[in-house]
Amino acid sequence: MAANLKYLLLTGATGLLGRSLIRDLSADGRRLAVLVRGSKHATAEARGDELLDDWRDVAGVTVEAPVVLAGDITSPGLGLGTEAAAWVGRNVDEVVHSAASLSFQMRESDGEPWNSNVNGTANVLALCRDLGIRRYHHVSSAYVCGTRRGRILESELDVGQTPGNDYERSKIESEKAAVSA
Template identity: 40%
Template structure:
């Protein structure tokens, strides 16, 4: 009986949450993963499940694991594996992706290699194995540089892109939509995903908002070490923002709950869902949350005009040099239409509010469990 769901990207940040929710619902799961120098593919997946159990105090069934690689044709699976998928697998939840921003003009590298070519390889596997139900974790930022209202039914409307990540995810969606052999195609477009709303947990404190959290950690740590004063910092700092820029931030627990709810309700398939916040926050919310956590004041929002480099303080220069990669994300973000999402999830799964308490948890976990420990290891 074909009842298994193939999950790709099960070891990743969102993937671990998807795996947990599938297993706790006793939905038969099969994963394809790579081995590494320390563990086989199977050992990696079982280690992930054990970590989930330890963190959540749950006992979970084990998934089936095949060794394979997203960047290989048909994921590098042999005839036995493909026959197994043909006999047992009814759907794919394609979550694996690269979050690298740029490929330096070489589309044989990530993010194109994983996000576009990898998706094509998953599609090829589905075709030969007779899998006709496809669920794809895309991104709300297939909208590229748009700043108007982005509707769920839209994809390519002639927009430009801030980076290769956005464009490669758009092309992956196009490849899936163009695969006529599929009977069902469901697209999930998360906004900026941060840690668990309940405790701030993240397994990937190395992208998006976390870059800014780590910068704040390093800067305030250096300043306090220089002055010998662990107390409040006065940090005169001019930010080239108004403070009112929209920030579409969602927590990983809600994203996983939303995807699994939609996946397990067939009447909700064959749609595109903008998994974006009902109540976006602002850049001021983020900055004030960071200032509160790291105990400093002095931030001034000076509008959208850049602060001339010749007039920047040392701290400002450090920040603008660090943040240049993400400058395209400083602008006001689009309004994301949530018509399908609200219809399917509005009353069932409202998005957690990123209020002050939640923001402090989101900041605290990576500082306490990642950045502070890394700094201690460096100095010891």
């Protein structure tokens, strides 16, 4: 079987799940590109380097350095410049979208969690559509169940459940968008 020479693009790489996905996907031999948003304190590239330092220094694990793409899921085209978007179009054949806002209540200052969870998902799906990336994996949350109890099947995304907060509402909406894409 020939090795896949294309890259998998991971969103949410700096989060708890994203950090583990970098380790696990790298161990499986996947070539990774990670979308990283700069912060007030560090550039996207510095935050990408920090991910590798964490694995090497804390866990003693060597992880192949991913391609770090500076961007933001809340921006159209993920905030990628022309060259970076062209690179993604040529080199990426799969996306794992694990980026999300974990804010449980709506913040007027930045529109979270809606901006990241709903608009961000729409932007990632649009990039996949525009660049012809057909393999999309959406990281869900048990919170899409709302206040339901008992056995809940994965196929029961929208059955009139009552969300308990804005995070749950936003994750239900983002998952509905992913399922219908």
